[in-house]
Amino acid sequence: MIINRLAVIGVGLIGGSFAMALRRAGAVGRIVGIDSDAVNLSTALSLGIVDEIADDAVSGVAGADVVFISVPVCAIESVVRSVSAALPAGCIVTDGGSVKAAVVRMCDALMPPGCRFVGGHPIAGTEHSGAAAAFPGLFAEKRCVLTPGLTADPIAVETVSSLWTAAGADVCHMEPGHHDRIFAEISHLPHAIAYTLVHAVGTADVEGENVLSYTAGGFRDFTRIASSDPVMWRDIAMMNREALLASIDGFSASLAELRRRIDSSDQAGLTEFFTTAKQFRDGIV
Ligand code: NAP
Secondary structure (H helix, E strand, O other): EEEEEEEOOOHHHHHHHHHHHHEEEEEEEEEEOOOOOHHHHHHHOOOOOOOOOOOOOOHHHHOOOEEEEEOOOHHHHHHHHOOOOHHHOOOOEEEEEOOOOHHHHHHHOOOOOOEEEEEEEOOOOOOOOHHOOOOOOOOOOEEEOOOOOOOOOHHOOOHHHHHHOOOOEEEEEEOHHHHHHHHHHHHHHHHHHHHHHHHHHHHEEEEEEEEEHHHHHHHHHHHHHOOOOOHHHHHHHOOHHHHHHHHHHHHHHHHHHHHHHHEEEHHHHHHHHHHHHHHHHHHHH
């Protein structure tokens, strides 16, 4: 066992799966759940994801060795502000949020003396939300990026790292700003494009036809992630604004280049464009 008591604030897909994975690994003694959605919280209790539930975050963090925050990223600051005075001495606070620079900056500043914050981001997920969507194998053989600040306590980093390893993840470390620029490209941009594509096609008018009624495998595969929680993605777009805008600009330039080659019937240019992209894609699968 790595820790005795874990408090999970936000027992949804990520918080619930983390709790289930740690329980399955025998890494934690007791797990308390806290969530603003009372129905979700009682689902988490009835599914055995948590051992007990707390009425509020302040009572929920009492006695916790580790507090794991897995709420939408814009809500992390208010959660930490609300519990910081109640955190037990020696407590480690960590999170699973998809944006790191702003979160690490805020949370480091809000830690009371004797408590330590270690930022984290599991590179795993699905388009589903809530405790009912959680499963213990979510993080198996997936990366988890830890983004300890410059003054992070090495023992706290080691404890959080051990928990993610017990949950099945491969842990790596990154500077928070570097994390945000990488994941703007590889995760936030694809979600933005998937939402935009469905938005564009869903509002397209082709002689009055409902275009979406003709969707088949390709469109559905490509747009699966546009079924993800809109609040979560609103928050990610707001918190990783600069990096996401830069990624969108890069994408717009690529799309404009493709448009130019189509417009000029540039056969060789189109073959080269699609071949280069295919080679990148084939290289990752
Ligand atoms: P989720 O399934 O929607 O679960 C989040 C839970 O937190 C919901 O039950 C939500 O309740 C609750 N909540 C919201 N604000 C709260 C607050 N102030 N206090 C207590 N509970 C609160 O979300 P998730 O997919 O697990 O995502 C959680 C975090 O993980 C996010 O920061 C996200 O960026 C990150 N993440 C997600 C994925 C993914 O694929 N889903 C992958 C990696 C990282 P309400 O429904 O009432 O708001």
